[in-house]
Amino acid sequence: MKRLFPLLTFLAVALISMVMAGFAYFATQEATRIKFEATVDDAISRIETRLDLHLTLLRATQAFFDAHGNHVSRTDFQAFISALDVGVNFPGLRGIGVLRFVRAGDEAVAERAIRQEQGLERKVYPQSEQKWRAPVFLFEPLKPSSDKVIGFDMFAEPVRRAAIEAAMQDDAHHATAPIMLGNNSEVEPYPGFIVFARLKLDAAPVTVDATTPVTQGFLYAAFRANELFQSALRRIPLLPVHVDIYDSSIEARNLIFSSATPAVTGIGRIVDTRRMNVAGRQWILQFQPTTAFSPPSSRVIPVMLGLFGLLSAVAIALVARYKERAYDAAERLHETTEKSLLEKDLMLQEMKHRIKNLITRILAISRQTALRATDVKEFSESFSARLQAMAASQDMLTRSRWQKADLSELLRIELGQVFGKDLPEGLLSGPQVLLNETATQALGLTFHELATNALKYGEAGNSVDALKVDWRVERLDRKRVLVLNWRESGQEDLAEPESTGFGTRFIDMNITRELDGSIDRRFLPSGLQVEIRIPLK
Structure with missing residues (x-):
């Protein structure tokens, strides 16, 4: 690490210098664009003035006839x-x-x-x-x-x-x-x-x-x-622009006029598109600079700034060779490595568990689809639709990071990807509740685990009618609390398992740690009942 520190310093300073040179370059480009827009404004003014003059003549002739x-x-x-x-x-x-x-x-x-x-x-x-x-x-x-x-x-x-x-x-x-x-x-x-x-x-x-x-x-x-547009654009001073004028849309057959002076092409090509209404027709004017157009500042400045930055990076790297900071750098690297290993281990466990559940779910969906299908075509269509529902659920979990998500929709997607899109009426009931991104992510994973367990172990694997989910919002000390009840019925000799698996621990961690809530499981003779309580923010 001690040997690499000067190199890292050089790269960092060089990167900063390149970023500064890049900003200088884009500032130059922006200044060029602004100057060209001002030139285009002048050209537009000339064209509009010329057209207004001619149309005024037509109006004067009309007044002559009226008189x-x-x-x-x-x-x-x-x-x-x-x-x-x-x-x-x-x-x-x-x-x-x-x-x-x-x-x-x-x-x-x-x-x-x-x-x-x-x-x-x-x-x-x-x-x-x-x-x-x-x-x-x-x-x-x-x-x-x-x-x-x-x-x-x-x-x-x-x-x-x-x-x-x-x-x-x-x-x-x-x-x-x-x-x-x-x-x-x-x-x-x-x-x-x-x-x-x-x-x-x-x-x-x-x-x-x-x-x-x-x-x-x-x-x-x-x-x-x-002749009309050339007379407008050839006024002194001459404008360094090439213009193509189209009627309604930019197509060759709609071209009205094209300047004789060629436009500048290649890297840094500027195109300014304007629209103009002329006697009930919409014209589209595309302006490009010609070789006579001069940018307000030279492009050499960003290059020189970049070279100066590289020279500064070399000087700083040479000075850094003689600094003694190996111990602190090694300590930070050790801490970062330990943290990364822990996060990697958790991610691997979660990935293994979700892949296992995903395979189980796909097999169950295919088995249920095959039982109800009358031919291969029906099986293929139904099976594909259910797989698409699974993909839609994952997409909603991704979108929930940026916007509020509806609890009912989240439940419908998660249950739909497990039991199919055609969920019975009355399976879900409760008021509209909007969840923030943290709650959406945690509850989405929780519903995923509960639904997968219901499919694998509960009576809901045979009939989704055995499952009911309802929720309400209570007020406690001026705070809103979501109370969600998950009820599975129709099971016989249901008993609490002797050990808890990763899925159960994962649910508890989501509810208690991520959402600062509580979860209560009751293994009744009639079936499993789960009550989840979380504060709403």
């Missing part, structure tokens, strides 16, 4: 959008349009309106089996490359239709899931989304020739996802 009694010509609408200079002030916005909402079969009304306002001979397309049609009536800024959007029935497409139907229910804005825009133009399709707002317009009546029909229509704004 004109929803009678806005193409010329007025074009002048309104042109004055806003959408291309400069609202990057990412492809344009704002108006949908006519007509019943299927009344497409001629929408086609006539398109011809009057746009000067275009345009059929409503594509073909649809829906009861309603929602063709594009106005769209600005309308370019030669995008004029094919006029007449396109958005209600025929499932993703757009879902957002339109949501907008029909209230006056709020409702966005679509991610879609590819530009399919109706000569440009390359690009990812984006559309936001719809309900709008009352002169629209299709029941007959084509009516002059003042009124029904509902919709305003919509189409957004280019890449």
Whole structure:
């Protein structure tokens, strides 16, 4: 021991140094995480500000239509959008349009309106089996490359239709899931989304020739996802973040936008996930740092701290070589060894006893199950169920270390694992009593021993009806005392055994020492009666 003491000292000091270095490392990581969260907050603010600006434009357009009694010509609408200079002030916005909402079969009304306002001979397309049609009536800024959007029935497409139907229910804005825009133009399709707002317009009546029909229509704004989010994130100063934006769930098919700048991968990878509600859709934003992100403190500090600790451990170990503490260390080791041997011996005895009882119980269960089973399948199912009950009891004894346990449930589990789950009515009776972890452990072992003995030696081994357990709570000097009676009947020539085994001594130790209670056994001609009294805390 004298030779090992310097080594143990070195290991202890080195361990403490490593723990301190570890704390320093995690503190560095935490500081990095906090700084990155602040950067993410800035990015979120930029994105929200940009989205609010664009949705405010949609609300302003809605107010423009309301102010004109929803009678806005193409010329007025074009002048309104042109004055806003959408291309400069609202990057990412492809344009704002108006949908006519007509019943299927009344497409001629929408086609006539398109011809009057746009000067275009345009059929409503594509073909649809829906009861309603929602063709594009106005769209600005309308370019030669995008004029094919006029007449396109958005209600025929499932993703757009879902957002339109949501907008029909209230006056709020409702966005679509991610879609590819530009399919109706000569440009390359690009990812984006559309936001719809309900709008009352002169629209299709029941007959084509009516002059003042009124029904509902919709305003919509189409957004280019890449241009929209890049314009928000490329403001000076540039943020060292990579962001992936998903709609509803993190799946490849729901990806709306992904930053071009790659994220840092490998050890120490940081991922900050945020959620955002945009026009009735929940977006999930995953942020990761890029190579431009600089941690607030260097990782060299924990390494240096660890090296300094190791050097200190070596110095202390060299000093400890010359200290004379062998006698005290040997004495403590001797006491610890003696105590460990005693605990080991007790544990071995308890283990042997419980294994013996467990085997006896399993054999008894199998014997009872076989007597009542009509075939192998019934035997297997019943036998497996009873073994599972035994396992459930052990699980409850484990859980009782952390929470209050009900006495009735504890008894039912312990008796159930011995006699089977189907215990007769009236076997247990008494008020609800909650036990602390010490009482649960001790009483669980006590009930285990009593039930096992009843199965092996008592009439309860033939019929569980021969067993009755009841309890009550008494008050003694302002303290509560649990009084539990265990009664076995139907036995003949019952006499007190000449010697007590380990199980009996184990029960007495649990009740008297662990719980500061008392136990009284009465071997009557009619059967065994056990009264247990323990104070409740």
